[in-house]
Amino acid sequence: MPSSLAKKFKDKQTLNRLKNKDKEVFIRVYDDFAGDIYRFVYFKVGHVEEAKDLTSMVFLKTWNHIQNNSLTSSSTLRALLYKIARTSIVDYYRETGSKLEVSLDDEDNHLEILDETHDLEGDVDRNADLLRIKSKLPLLKEEYREIIVLKFVNDLEIDEISEVTGKTKGNVRVLLHRSLSALKDLLEEDQK
């Protein structure tokens, strides 16, 4: 309870400071969330450059949204960022007339090894797993892929996912279960 209160306080404080056009806080928000938003967008569009452009657009749109709205529609800043990211992707494809398709097969998106002290063998295994999962994710239904990324990659709470996707918490739980099963089936088929 105290930690969740502290989190709520921090969130309200950040939103209020953003509402008062505090640019330092906005840059801090960018530092905290840019990686997560990029990853979310990347798994939606499947191309690095488009993901970068859209990520940049999401932050600018969020800044404008905060200045022009009452902020009562979103419970957390993180949920607001993801909601804006979702609508930005839809708008982007509507404007460019492109079809929303996912490949996730960009050759130029090399996985970065963050900690070089890891043993090489372990990292090789991990990279193999990552590549396998990454290759199977595009084969999942769009809503399954989205919910997997939100929950298991970007660590959003069920409440936040419910807010971002507009689904009830119960539906989110069911979707999470189904999406995990579907991904597991794909990976097991691949092993056979």
Add this chain to the structure above:
Amino acid sequence: MTDRDLIKKLGNLKEIKPDASWLKANRASLYTQISNSGATQLSAWSTFVINLKSVLKTASAPAVALTSLMFVLIGSSAYGHLLLSNTKPNQSLYIARELSEKAKLTTILNTEAREKMASQFAVNNAQDIATVLSDPNFNNTQEIEKLNVKFNEEINVVRKNVAKLEKPLTLNSASPAATNSDEVYSATLGKDKNGVSIAGTENNSTASLNTSTTTKILEEAQNLFTEKKFKEAIDKIDLIK
């Protein structure tokens, strides 16, 4: 592969992230864009006001509000009777006092202690009724009738509880029943050379009344009340407080 293994492997996808140079360049670009759209650096005072507002907004969250409400309710039910103890039976706040007394009684789990407290409340209420009726300016006949009934009810509550309680109520120092000094002969304490000591006890205020004495006092108080000798009835009730 178990769900746990799969979730662990999915967590490794966090390693997919944009290159640091793009992040840095985009950061600078965003900073310039928002600076052009009127972004500022807040003063210490503005930051303080925002922090204060944020604290208030967080405190108004349902869970916090509910907890505060519970504290207020528990506090008022436990200690509210102290604040309302001066209200008289002919005043509108008297209902709040009665409710507060009932709430206070429900917080006591020990049956004996609860009955003692109920008797104490009833004695106080009966005395307050007599005080109100002793006022010559109080002439609301309907109200007088109600208070007469209420007085008898309160006396009956005391009588019933006194009968239930094994330990007798304590007697006030003004009690005529306690005016005679007693002598206690002790075989073990403070003996003199002859092996016998006599300890004369003071006429103290904690000398106890037995059930029959209390019942007798109550009856006398009730009779005095019926005869409209309110002041005498108050004095009589004082004996068992």
